[in-house]
Amino acid sequence: MNQSSQTPWNPGSWKAYATRQQPAYDNPLSVAKVADELATKPPLVSIGEIERLQGALEDAAAGKRFVLQGGDCAECFADCTEASLTSKLKVLLQMSLVLTYATRKPTVRIGRIAGQYAKPRSQEFETADGVELPVYRGDLVNSREPVAELRKPEPSRMLDGYHHAAASLNFIRALIEGGFADLHHPEQWDLSFIEGSTHRKAYRQAMDAIVDSIRFMETIGAAHAIETVRRVDYYASHEALLLPYEEALTRLADNGLYYNFGAHFLWVGYRTAFPESAHIEYLRGIQNPIGIKIGPGSNEDDILTIMDLLDPKHRAGRLTLITRFGETAIEEHLPRIIDRVKQSGHPVVWSCDPMHGNTETTANGLKTRRLDAIFSELEQCFAIHERMDSTLGGVHFELTGDPVTECFGPFGDVQESDLMRCYETACDPRLNGAQALEMAFLLARLLR
Ligand code: PEP
Ligand code: CO
Secondary structure: OOOOOOOOOOOOHHHHOEOOOOOOOOOHHHHHHHHHHHOOOOOOOOHHHHHHHHHHHHHHHOOOOEEEEEEOOOOOHHHOOHHHHHHHHHHHHHHHHHHHHHHOOOEEEEEEOOOOOOOOOOOOEEEEOOEEEEOOOOOOOOOOOOOHHHHOOOOOHHHHHHHHHHHHHHHHHHHHHOOOOOOOOHHHOOOOOOOOOOOHHHHHHHHHHHHHHHHHHHHHOOHHHHHHHHOOOEEEEEEOOOHHHHHHOEEEOOOOOEEEOOOOEEEEOOOOOOOOEHHHHHHHOOOOOEEEEEOOOOOHHHHHHHHHHHOOOOOOOOEEEEEOOOOOOHHHHHHHHHHHHHHHOOOOEEEEOOOOOOOEEOOOOOEEOEHHHHHHHHHHHHHHHHHOOOOEEEEEEEEOOOOOOOOEOOOOOOOHHHHHHHOOOOOOOOEOHHHHHHHHHHHHHHHO
């Protein structure tokens, strides 16, 4: 197939292209049956919300807003609980407060929450206790349990995924609408993440300064400004990976355009972002804003081909380029990519994912990430954009509100010897709440 932005598209046209990272279902008929049922389900998000995010990202592309995207590497259905969702939302809100204060710009919050259930994998198989098993591909596909039968891809998990995403999003919306995120009362946000942190004072200062400004606006009756802080905008995102699922949630809207109604924002992963990719074919037909992961192996000609397919009209904010090179590779690669993207004229949002290029394995086989490597990539990313007269418009983190020990110090509350204590991730190592907030403060110093 010759992929082009002029070729007719439909939600299933991806099937004629190179499909990587898809599970091998035993029974295609049951996949079709599940997809038919999914296609009857109500949308999880609305066009108005998607277009509002598109507008916010247009601002971010122009340097007027800063994007904070974060959440789990792989959400598990079992984590769809009040406690887990509340604490994840809290971390994101607290980080965004610090970033808003530092940048003096509104923060766009996008969660890797409510649908981040499918994972690309580097290997097809893994060995557990001497037995070779198909890898875990996320709760949307198979079970994390290291049991051969449960590792078989199960189509009905797509329905479970939809229902867990719906429950998660419903709860987060209820929290936000109910005033949980009201900037008038950030003092009500549980501060346990920063108890004992060296940033405790700085956080209080940021919070007090923001509350003061709000009181001032109320005094002078700046009604519009007050309404803006009363409720925050929050958006849901996940990797558009499992294509039968994404296709089933894609609908033609009354305005004659197609949208994915399963999330506001979708991104294409590093492993599936290549020309002639089924994932690119799928994404080019939907109106939702789109992220593209870019790493050391990304070739700039390919990136340009993909960008022209996804954004033929050069719409500001349509594309967010999420770079994830690693602290030792960013200097070699980011400048060449910035150069080419600049020449192309696509008005993109640049985001830094300092997680995925900085994964390492400890002597006892645990996947981990060092906080200093994560911060070093952020610092270099920021400096390279500045040097090249470009703008870093956002950041992308894997984090959780639970007190896990998956990434470690030199700074923060976890040392390498603590890693085994609470290592729970279903996929990549995540920052815990305290580490995530620490990162926000370090980042704030760069952005000020
Ligand atoms: C991810 O974001 O969880 C991921 C798999 O990233 P990447 O595609 O950049 O490797
Ligand atoms: Co990950």
